[in-house]
Amino acid sequence: MDLIIGAGVTGLSYALFCKNDYRILEGDEKIGGYCKTTKRNGFVWDYSGHFFHFRNKEIERLVMGGIPENELVSVIKETCIKYKDILVDYPFQKNIHQLSKEELIECLYDLFSIEKKSYETFKEMLYVKFGKGIAEKFLIPYNTKLYACDLNTLDKDAMGRFFPYAEKEDIIKNFKSEHNNSYNNSFVYPKGGAIEYINAIAKNVDPDKIQKNISVIKIDKEAKTVLCSNGEIIAYNRLISTMPFPKLLDISNTDYDSKIYNWNQVLVFNLGFDTKGKDTENHWVYFPEKEYCFYRIGFYDNILSQDRMSMYIELGFGKNEKIQPQAWLPKVLEDLKKAGFLAENQKLIDYESLVMNPAYVHINQHSVQDVLDKKQFLEQYGIYSIGRYGSWTYCSIEDNIIEAKTLAERL
Numbered sequence: 450m451d452l453i454i455g456a457g458v459t460g461l462s463y464a465l466f467c468k469n470d471y472r473i474l475e476g477d478e479k480i481g482g483y484c485k486t487t488k489r490n491g492f493v494w495d496y497s498g499h500f501f502h503f504r505n506k507e508i509e510r511l512v513m514g515g516i517p518e519n520e521l522v523s524v525i526k527e528t529c530i531k532y533k534d535i536l537v538d539y540p541f542q543k544n545i546h547q548l549s550k551e552e553l554i555e556c557l558y559d560l561f562s563i564e565k566k567s568y569e570t571f572k573e574m575l576y577v578k579f580g581k582g583i584a585e586k587f588l589i590p591y592n593t594k595l596y597a598c599d600l601n602t603l604d605k606d607a608m609g610r611f612f613p614y615a616e617k618e619d620i621i622k623n624f625k626s627e628h629n630n631s632y633n634n635s636f637v638y639p640k641g642g643a644i645e646y647i648n649a650i651a652k653n654v655d656p657d658k659i660q661k662n663i664s665v666i667k668i669d670k671e672a673k674t675v676l677c678s679n680g681e682i683i684a685y686n687r688l689i690s691t692m693p694f695p696k697l698l699d700i701s702n703t704d705y706d707s708k709i710y711n712w713n714q715v716l717v718f719n720l721g722f723d724t725k726g727k728d729t730e731n732h733w734v735y736f737p738e739k740e741y742c743f744y745r746i747g748f749y750d751n752i753l754s755q756d757r758m759s760m761y762i763e764l765g766f767g768k769n770e771k772i773q774p775q776a777w778l779p780k781v782l783e784d785l786k787k788a789g790f791l792a793e794n795q796k797l798i799d800y801e802s803l804v805m806n807p808a809y810v811h812i813n814q815h816s817v818q819d820v821l822d823k824k825q826f827l828e829q830y831g832i833y834s835i836g837r838y839g840s841w842t843y844c845s846i847e848d849n850i851i852e853a854k855t856l857a858e859r860l
Contacts, residue, residue, distance in 0.1 A: 455473075496717065516645050524732065572589065606812070833856055
């Protein structure tokens with residue numbers, strides 16, 4: 450039997466493609482992992498924004514084929530950056546022509562004066578690729594808020610293909626372009642929220658093989674058994690884990706250097722107001738400046754064409770910080786007003802908060818190598834770790850499904 454830990458998108462996808470008998474253990478009372486949705490008082494809120502961008506047609510058919518077409522909205526992405534007193538189209542590096550003349554000249558001068566040299570860290574990469582002006586006006590402050598860490602501790606390729614690179618020629622050509630394309634120009638979103646992606650996959654998985662409210666607290670590699678939170682001991686032939694990789698190493702009594710593994714937490718507020726807000730176009734907005742506590746806000750009402758403002762707000766924290774959501778709500782509302790996205794007469798009528806821990810993993814050359822080494826070691830005991838957190842990487846939900854499918858076919 451294949452024992453699958455976690456009924457998020459990766460665990461469910463593995464079960465879908467698996468040819469063996471399987472059993473899924475989910476620690477929460479609901480399936481979905483971070484891809485859950487709250488539907489309440491007419492609002493549709495995810496556990497932070499999840500918007501699918503498909504590159505693989507087979508995966509697109511798999512997921513979207515399970516959702517009625519009239520329950521989907523196709524959206525041409527509208528995003529911007531709140532920079533000082535203006536809104537700049539995203540990505541910043543391709544839209545510096547929207548800055549003041551003085552700042553544009555500064556960015557261009559720095560861009561064309563870059564000293565060509567090697568770089569090892571994410572922060573060094575930003576300076577070498579984009580110059581001091583672009584790096585210090587947006588890329589460094591924004592990503593510092595997002596990752597809640599010193600960017601020199603991140604690998605130069607920490608965001609992989611998801612980082613919107615731009616060559617000098619692209620930046621100059623964009624000065625006269627009407628289109629500000631980033632790596633994903635459009636997305637498809639279910640009217641019922643991101644949980645519909647999960648439901649589309651789960652409807653092809655045997656529900657009787659999913660057990661909820663059961664966590665794995667110890668793994669005996671030699672005996673090929675797990676001890677569960679309810680006291681049950683389960684034997685397996687193969688163990689497919691989607692839990693955070695350091696946790697897997699901990700509970701399987703596998704030696705490793707914990708200093709290699711870092712991550713940040715994200716505090717998410719989902720807010721519902723009584724009326725529509727002033728911004729009726731943007732789907733999400735980035736905030737690089739320290740005066741605002743959040744690094745990104747998003748508008749579900751603009752995506753779903755609703756008549757009341759429905760938002761998600763994201764704040765970044767270090768992995769060891771103690772977060773008290775209620776203490777942050779007044780600051781969030783104050784900063785929304787200061788930024789011009791919340792009017793005095795708008796009333797907050799419903800909200801929720803949640804902490805994603807881990808949220809973004811901090812990729813460095815040591816963690817990348819250690820994950821490869823430890824995965825190879827664990828496979829000797831029939832233990833396979835997959836998914837964003839199981840592989841300790843930066844990837845899309847589509848990537849998770851492909852990784853699960855590839856492993857199922859290999860095994």
